[in-house]
Amino acid sequence: DVKVTQSSRYLVKRTGEKVFLECVQDMDHENMFWYRQDPGLGLRLIYFSYDVKMKEKGDIPEGYSVSREKKERFSLILESASTNQTSMYLCASSLTESGANVLTFGAGSRLTVL
């Protein structure tokens, strides 16, 4: 089975701190994604990447950046954390199959910014 591993399940940070969320997948997927999940809002796409060193903005990229130096690793960076970035962050990866993009998700990283 494909595994998507998010290194931190729970983080507590202070306003202004730099935060790194790491995600690693082990099935050679080209595509990787970062979403945030908030009650009533579902999942919103922050950034995605189709290849090493490639990144594209999603729907809500403000306040975030990403890094993809290796195919298996996709990092989400909060340069200066703010309280409105308190959320659950979900990483996902995929291969495109049968014309439909099926995502495999990690377990999530719950970030609290004080």
Next chain:
Amino acid sequence: GNSVTQMEGPVTLSEEAFLTINCTYTATGYPSLFWYVQYPGEGLQLLLKATKADDKGSNKGFEATYRKETTSFHLEKGSVQVSDSAVYFCALSEGAGNMLTFGGGTRLMVKP
């Protein structure tokens, strides 16, 4: 742009009850449609999918039929179990890169 609308939860049912979670979508072309499920403390998992009109996706007793005429993809199960308690997300995928657009999620609670 694309959008997905789900019924708001929580939906509370007794074990063995019939389940319907409504999902409607807006898309410019011919999207693929998905239901994902998130069990407590876990990430999302694909439950079922349908890639063209009139397709029926099914898995673990759950079914959903791609209805282009009503732009809907309602999730159904004939007899729910306590273990089905989770959050269910409807999603669509369309266009360059096949990006997924998610609905807001519906929490299902099944009581013994």
